Amino acid sequence: MNDKAVRTMAQMYKALGDPTRLQIIAKLSQQRERCVSDLVREFTLSQPTISTHLKVLREEGYLIERRDGKNTFYSLNVFSPNPEIRTIIGLVSAQLLTRE
Numbered sequence: 001m002n003d004k005a006v007r008t009m010a011q012m013y014k015a016l017g018d019p020t021r022l023q024i025i026a027k028l029s030q031q032r033e034r035c036v037s038d039l040v041r042e043f044t045l046s047q048p049t050i051s052t053h054l055k056v057l058r059e060e061g062y063l064i065e066r067r068d069g070k071n072t073f074y075s076l077n078v079f080s081p082n083p084e085i086r087t088i089i090g091l092v093s094a095q096l097l098t099r100e
Contacts, residue, residue, distance in 0.1 A: 012084065020045070021053050022096060025062065025076065029093035029094040033066070033075040062086045 001009075015020060020043065027042065028034060039050050054074055057063045061080050068072045078094070080086050 009084070012060050012088065015056050015062065016088070016092065018053065018068055022092065024053060025037065025089065026096035027073065028063070028076045033073045034067070035071045035073045037071070037072050039074075049053060058061075
């Protein structure tokens with residue numbers, strides 16, 4: 001494995017290193033799509049904090065976003081062209097759901 005591949009993989013896993021981000025993935029695996037305001041209410045965190053977590057997950061390819069007027073909706077990127085992302089989403093979702 002070359003250095004670039006190692007760095008890319010490290011970034012993918014680093015995005016999952018925060019408990020809130022893992023909880024976001026779990027919630028999105030239970031309900032296909034959520035808007036930011038729903039997640040803010042569920043986590044009792046500020047909107048900027050939730051948006052930052054969503055941005056990290058989106059930039060690493062775990063989430064896709066859809067805008068509808070003023071609302072932004074997020075869902076898991078289960079059809080990612082990256083097979084590692086699809087595998088990680090499946091594993092993380094399964095692990096988190098079995099531990100609830």
